[in-house]
Amino acid sequence: MTAYKSKMVERIHLPAREEREANLEAAGYNVFNLDSDSVFIDLLTDSGTGTMSDQQWAALIRGDESYAGARSFHNLESAVEDVMGFPYVVPAHQGRGAENILYGALVDEGDTVLNNTHFDTTRAHIANQGADPVDCPVPEARDLDAEGDFKGNFSIEEGRKVVEEVGAENVPAVVLTITNNSAAGQPVSVENTREVREFCDEIGATFVLDACRFAENAYFVTQREAEFTDSSVAEVAREQLSYADAAVMSGKKDGLSNIGGFVACNDETLFEQVKQRGILYEGFATYGGMSGRDIEALAVGLREAVEEAYIADRVGQVQYLGQLMAEEGLPVFQPIGGHAVYLDAGEFFPHIPAEEFPGQALVCELYREGGVRCVELGSFAFPDSDRPELVRMAVPRRTYHKEHIEHIVETAKEVWAHREEVTGLEITKEPEMKEIRHFTAELEPRA
Template identity: 45%
Template sequence: MDLPYTEPYKYKMVESIKRSTMEQRKRWIQNVHYNLFSLTSDQVFIDLLTDSGTGAMSDAQWSAMFTGDESYAGSRSFHALEKTIQNLTGFQYVLPTHQGRAAENVLFSVLVKEGDIIPGNAHFDTTKGHIEFRKAKAIDCTIDEAYDTRLYHPFKGNLDLKKLKIIFDTTPKEKIPFVVVTITCNSLGGQPVSMQNIRAVSSLCKKYGIPVLFDAARFAENAYFIKTREEEFKNITIKEIAKEFFSYGMGMTMSSKKDGLVNMGGFIALNDPKIYKEASVFNIMFEGYITYGGMNGRDMAALAVGLDEATEFDYLESRIKQVEFLGQTLDDFGVPVQKPFGGHAIFIDANKFVPTIPIEQYRAQALAIELYIVGGIRGVEIGTVLADRDPFTRKNRYPELELVRLAIPRRTYSQNHMLYVATVLKNIYDSRKEAKSGYTIIEEAPIMRHFTAKFKKI
């Protein structure tokens, strides 16, 4: 008899989570105008809002924190982190930031100008926000297969070369500062990009003289999928795979709160000394000095260890198998999810789950709210609310997919927690025909509205 898979770690510490009643949750979510971000953590039983900074650190990371050097300039912890990043990525110039969106803010202050076009694979909200804030335009060039949640494609994060070429042929080169390749592609279900596609994108970009920039928050998970789904790489280590795909880019931004296995941090890594020098000015303005950039020395020490741990196969296999367990259980229950399952989250297809709710009434948001009310589970809408309004017409943008993301914190929840989540969703799915109406927005910010928008039940 085959032995069941088990995690390659054991628990040393636990944290209590609070139970609540459905009546309490109905009152709590109404009091915050149905915005899941506005709930307190004590009002949430299982928190799948994000995998960003919500994981558990290892004993080695906690030990490293005690050696953190808090010097303002020239910190030993920075130089240890710098060396780790250089060895993993091949990029020589490193600027620490307090998180990924800060890295985008610093680098885009150098690279993005009004009227620019930035192609990519389904830019995430902060990436698109920083582009549009600078009056530039993000254009999605993801393959069409990514938008069919029932279709199996091993690399739904891939960019469509034909779409890219059309943009290159119809846009002045000076208006395309870079192509952003997001690994894995969060907005489409944590879907990976193949090495074959990265090579092809790099080759096309070189032909047109346009650099490639990686949004690399989940680069280790992407490397895992390359290893397990591309025959060429089955005997190659995760670290070697990462080193290769980074070699095809001019640089990267990183939210270290994901595959850095830390609770706060980020960085920019580059090979161009001119861009590094220009970005250093903005790093000092927005973040701090260039050898700490908004991070404590102890956090940089923990990140150096975390990057090494996150690029080991055993850890990644455990991580992704837990996500797969939730996805497969939901699929067995008949709940419509994005397939294949992503690396960091399971994405519920709200268009198939609750098609009875009008699209203009934010059906994915309605489903996310119901999930909280019924089970105390906090997910997040990845749909019309997140897509925001067109910056020129101010009309809602309706994406092809309306998703509810269940992001799994790293090394945090057990399989029993995953089974609980799946069972709650099954119960909701079995009664879905009763869902006829959703919500309307009564207050919203002019950009990235989903964090603070207020809703009213229709």
């Protein structure tokens, strides 16, 4: 049973199939290039696309737009310390702004940065510093059907192998992404977080938590990790975050906000370094590229994110979508993650090789069939990698209803029914930086 009722609605429209066909061609078979008015149900991302609460809307009115020393910033500081436990906060306009100012302070050319699995912008920021981003997932993360409560965990064994090759002095940071977005939104255990803390102490590395979905991860811990079955989501979140030296946060996920982000630190020296970069790239240290009203909404959203009723409803809706898909025999990554359902495009289209981007072909077919926009997270988004060919259906928070979920499932069923007729794609235009090519590249169907 949902924990919300509607106070505002937005009309949406499913374009005719012929129009969807034309839209795909005009977009270069890249759904990032589609206008939102051409999309019926938008699962491209859960970042900044959710619905704010009445308390967040009320907070907008309280926004202090002062350039320096705004009380809105102090409210954000208090929320970060209360919810996440970090005393130092540097705001940024969104998560990738926070990544820029943090990794620019931590990482130099020639370094290696370890992660359970780097997401696209994280990988790009590390590469932009001239460093090497290396993934260290546990083995079951790459097995779509493997059982496991915490398939998002960091492999200490893989991390040690990399350190032996490059030297501990060349590994300035280890990042733990919770939940593990690129590994199908799988959660990370508190036990694994403690192990990563010890590993960082061994090699003298800064331990960073990518905390974009920290509340969703904490919810899974309460459900799956025996030590925390009697703990609240808020208690688990504080515990898990307490092991990190710093956190990088997109407020557009578990901040329940449409914009914003920050770096949070325990160490005053690192805080000062990040703060100065923030002033250079984002704005003064008490607004960081955000308006005061957006900062206020983010401060409220952080507190709402760890409320039991909210998080159970949020994860429950994603689980419902995944369960319906699985019941229909559609190939979904198991177990279902916290913010998205991931389809196995390789199983959808075994006749399409990786170099013809089966995931992107599936993305296009889902839009063509039902106006549903998703995102590919396989060989197109992550070139030169051995990641599974996944398509992510990211569910915006507090936005869609049961009927929308059922439409998504029916759309996927229709694609599955004619899957043998689908052909692969080839790139006709792409940017120089491959790590971000999936945002703007253009493709066309293979002959």
